[in-house]
Amino acid sequence: MQTSFRQYRSEAASHSHDDSHQIIIADLGMLELEIEGRGGCVSGRRLAFVPAGDTHAYRAVGMNRFLVLDVDTDVASQTGLERLWHQAGASPYLEVGAAYAGHLTSLLLGLEQRRAISRIQRISPDGQGNLQSENLSLLHIAGIATCESAFADNAFVCKTLREVLGHSATAQGRDADADQGIPMQLQRLLGWIELRLSEPIGIPEMAMIAAQSESALFAAFHRYLGTTPMRWLGEQRLQRAYAMLNDPKNTVPLGDIAREVGFTDQSAFSRAFSRRFGHAPIVLRRRT
Template identity: 85%
Template sequence: MQTSFRQYRSEAASHSHDDFHQIIIADLGMLELEVEGRGGCVSGRRLAFVPAGDTHAYRALGMNRFLVLDVDIDLAAQTGLERFWYQAGASPYLEVGAGYAGHLTGLLQGLEQKRVISRIRRFSPDGQGRLQSENLSLRHVAGIAVCENTFADDAFVCKTLGEVLCHSAATQTDKADAGSMIPMRLQRLLAWIELRLSEPVGVPEMAKITAQSESALFAAFQKHLGTTPMRWLGEQRLQRAYAMLNDPQNTMPLGDIAREVGFTDQSAFSRAFSRRFGHAPIALRRRT
């Protein structure tokens, strides 16, 4: 998988690629797209999934930056990303559930930190006094400035993307499908929780915030997010921790990071992190 942060020009351009799908996530600004005649845009929680072989035109106005993931067709099939996309409606434009916006943030932050580390390692002597490029290259594609980074953790990226696509829905350009949208009071609860990941939050308090019974809260989470309230909360905490550990400027001790994401016991935090990401938090810090 090739990952890159790209800045698009205001002049319209178009192309297609046959051997990989492309996923575009907004970090800054808005990108106008037309995929095989279907118009839309990428901004905020709205991302694009451009299937391999589809011709797409694009342009952006003003300052902008987007994370672009070139996902090999075989990899997309093996990891289920293509299947998740079909389940989400098979539209080029998908709206990520409000409760999963943190996944996009964690992905952007994690890959940005790897990009910075790659830039630091960009040059190394070749033994004859010349400099060789390492991990990072800069190239220009029609209308795009591309900063490529091959130093990404594909397994983590695919897993995060799978969860994002699982909780996304095709955007409606003319009429919104009310049945697929997260109720406003649930959206307010998710935003409220994301600001309080370091605090003890329980189901009774969540139910009170949404003015409904605990059983109704569980039903709402299962219907709109496909999980339980506490599992969703635990995922947000671990995603926040992953982003913090990926930040080379963050020198907080592991115990402080654990408390920052709502764990009072560092050992419990390490176990939960290892189950979720396949390695201990200290291993991620050493790698970065």
């Protein structure tokens, strides 16, 4: 399996690949696609599964970054990825359930960490393929795990992809015009936030991703979403938590759910959840 982070141009291009399927996951921005005449896009929790041999055209607008996984057809069959894709509807455009969006984040972060480790190894290897002590210190300072065995083969990617595809469904009506009326800059920001609900996000970061001033950002949220950026962010976090708690297959502890939606304090999460939905999060879990 080949993995890479790519940026695409605004000029349309097309190609096909006969010996591998391609899975495209958004890290930033939106990629418009046409796969064998079927239009759609990759953004936020929406991903694309491009079957081997299918011709696909693509273009992106503005800042963008995507994780591209080229999965050999034999590997896809042996690991069950093809089967899960068919169970999800066999559409080239899939949407990951909100309760499982964290798996996309884990995949993006895990592969980015692997790239960072590889870069430092190339800079100063000890001749044995190991990291020298000063490089280990740099990784620890950066908060990057140095247990490279987790990324030594395709096991990590395949395991995460199975979770992602196992909780995906055909992206009904979510094509490139699904958010009609919302400017592309704002759509890019919303997709970026959707994959980072566990992280601290502030107005300066939002304005940078949207390529707007902070005042223009507030104006855009008010005009197109009827709220402020931070209120919208808070609502998305609580809605993600609700989806996780409402899924009987999701057994993640309450404290972990709080952290996954950006709360460092479980009590603060419970209070916010209760104010929004009228009952404590533990009550919803007991019902499922």
